[in-house]
Amino acid sequence: MAKVFERPKALADVVTHYCPGCTHGIIHRLVAEAIDDLGILDRTIGVAPVGCAVLAYNYFECDMQEAAHGRAPAVCTGIKRVRPEAIVFSYQGDGDLASIGAGEIVHAAARGENITVIFVNNGIYGMTGGQMAPTTLVGHKTTTSPYGRDPKLQGYPVRIAEMLATLDGPAYIERVAVYTPQLVMKAKQAIKRAFANQVEGKGFSLIEVLSTCPTNWGMAPVDALKRVANEMVPYYPLGVYKDIDAKGEDK
Amino acid sequence: MTHEMILAGFGGQGVMLMGQMLAYAGMIEGKHVSWLPSYGPEMRGGTANCAVVVSDQPVGSPLITRPSIVVAMNLPSLDKFEGSIKPGGLLIYNNSLIASKPERDDITILPVPANEIANELGSDRIANMVVLGALLGTTPMVETQSILAALRHALPPHRHNLLPLNEQAIKRGQELAKQ
Amino acid sequence: MGEKILMKGNEAIGEAAIKAGCRHFFGYPITPQNELPEYMARRLPEVGGAMVQAESEIAAINMVYGAAGAGVRVMTSSSSPGISLKQEGISYIAGAELPCVIVNMVRGGPGLGGIQPAQGDYWQATRGGGHGDYRVLVLAPAGIQEMVDVVQDAFDLADKYRNPVMILGDGMMGQMMEPVMFRDEAVTKLPEKDWATTGTRHHPGRRNVINSLYLQPDRLEEHNDHLQRKYAEIEANEVRYxxxxxxxxxxxxxxxxxxxxxxxxxxxxxxxxxxxxxxxxxxxxxxxxxxxxxxxxxxxxxxxxxxxxxxxxxxxxxxxxxxxxxxxxxxxxxxxxxxxxxxxxxxxxxxxxxx
Missing domain, CATH: 3.40.50.920 (Rossmann fold)
Known part of the structure; x- marks a missing residue:
């Protein structure tokens, strides 16, 4: 019998700690598939963040480093500069990348570090129990914005893909989502390209993946997926924001 | 013998280089040496100074608070360091730029018209070498040849054509000191 | 030994690091240590390495974390306020047991303080400096020749114990010039680091992970006990005076x-x-x-x-x-x-x- 579906080699055969219905699992799988497709597992070094993906170093079958909160792009820079032949990626959430690590991501992008960044945006601090993130939408309730995010008090959500696309350093920036099978396929292509760019030496690639947090949003998984479509996508439009290969077609 | 010197002047008068050449020459001759610059905002166009020790003994403190020799290339330097010189010590000051006279009567004082002599030789920029010559003429702590070797090391090869001019400046300073 | 040359402390550290096999330096400007990153920026490309000017001291020390975890000899430098920022990373480096050399050219504090020489960071340096129970080897040279010697030793000690080593100088040590000689033979063979994340192709069948997170208290205590045994060994073997x-x-x-x-x-x-x-x-x-x-x-x-x-x-x-x-x-x-x-x-x- 022909095998039509199996665990990617790059994905460890372990039970993850992610909550039921959370799309981290899908995104992990897409990263692993991209690594498998490109045949780069034995030279890939991943960097895990602080946040929900803090234990990601247990989930990929490559060498891994666990970074301090927000510092993954700096850790990646250190690794890539001394091991240019290695394929180096970070996997970071919104609190890690867009808040405490805002400086690190901006400057890794500005330097055009030849690394791949997977940025998982679910608009909340999941691991610490549902606090407001820099990407929490206006009006959304969290444990630290219990009356809903009020721009007068808490300012506005940060659009990372758009912001980094203003820099000359990055080679490729795209925002994707994973709330339908079609979008998962599209996300896979984007993530694979972000790794392929690095293999080809094209420079900094970042894929922002809109994700869910059923637990801290207080929603059933399917409703959480609908919320991404109905509330997040209008504020965080999907698409390519920077692509040095698509001359003149940047958004 | 231990010579503890402070060389001071405007940034750009070459006091740092003068100090480094003394230290380098001392090192070539197997003496113990140290060179310590002032640093920070005062370096940006203000008064700069360096402390240099040339000695037969290992150098203790590289920071000099009671120098045996002070070279003052401008008035603020003279004002700042005249009082710190050990009794019996030496003060060399650039009277091309300093109109007032030092007040101490318990030290040797040597005025050197450094800029005038440097201009006579054709370049204002070698005033520091005239003063260095005067210092060596008064206190021969290292050989002129060692200073020239140090200069050869410090100047990039395309500037080596300036070596004879520097040597002349040092000689003029030495002659002045012997008068 | 080679030829005697007159060098500034900050620059002598740079050359000594290169002689010790360091090819990578991550730094951020702060007085009075700027001559060191400047020297590395000039000199490292000549020997096939690179200096990266980071966006902050925090980023610089985390670049050191990444590079040290990837198995190379690596250095960063700063002065007091910048070292405070680096403490987060130093704690992680100590926890993950990564070898690296950190230079602190101490200036007056607290706060922004001043830029002239001081020794007010002694407690911070000798008590770990960041959060958690850890130690950093601290070497305090008293002259430029000794600076060169301890820098070359620092890399060996860091590798031997898989521990950060700090060179504690001050503005005066960084700025002053004295004659120095470097050891003739530059390091060519560096110690084997089979724990480093170099990609599994370099260690088939084993996945290397650099980490300081232990969520199980008993596992973390076990790790801390291991660190303490290492520190006791350092106390027994590495005292210099x-x-x-x-x-x-x-x-x-x-x-x-x-x-x-x-x-x-x-x-x-x-x-x-x-x-x-x-x-x-x-x-x-x-x-x-x-x-x-x-x-x-x-x-x-x-x-x-x-x-x-x-x-x-x-x-x-x-x-x-x-x-x-x-x-x-x-x-x-x-x-x-x-x-x-x-x-x-x-x-x-x-x-x-x-x-």
């Missing part, structure tokens, strides 16, 4: 780095005044040289710690002397450097002579 005229001394002075140089000048004057003063100069500040103080406490009348701080190392001296004799302190702060004259006056005051 210099003794000058300690035998027969009535007053034994403790001083390190720049201050030790000033104390040496004061001791020359003291000898002429007929005072019997000795010096114990710690070269490793952690591990602290306890034993020479225990020995000296048998015969000396009193001890004196001279520092460019409000009194930090003096606490280690008191612990080492353990109440057997009185321990005095003389210090200046804020970038003020003690003068030999003032130190001599303190000797006389303690020994009962006239100041």
């Amino acid at each position: 210099e003794e000058v005229d300690v035998e027969g001394a009535e007053l034994v002075v403790a001083a390190y780095g720049t201050t030790a140089r000033i104390v040496r000048s004061a001791m020359e004057a003291a000898k002429q005044a007929g005072l019997r003063v000795g010096l114990i100069r710690p070269i490793t500040l952690w591990p602290f040289p306890v034993e020479p103080f225990e020995r000296a406490a048998e015969h000396a009348k009193a001890f004196l710690s001279v520092e460019m701080s409000a009194g930090q190392m003096v606490e280690d001296v008191r612990l080492a002397v353990n109440g057997k004799k009185s321990v005095h302190f003389y210090g200046r702060t804020g970038g003020m450097v003690p003068t030999p004259e003032a130190v001599l006056a303190k000797f006389k005051e303690i020994l009962g002579g006239e100041a």
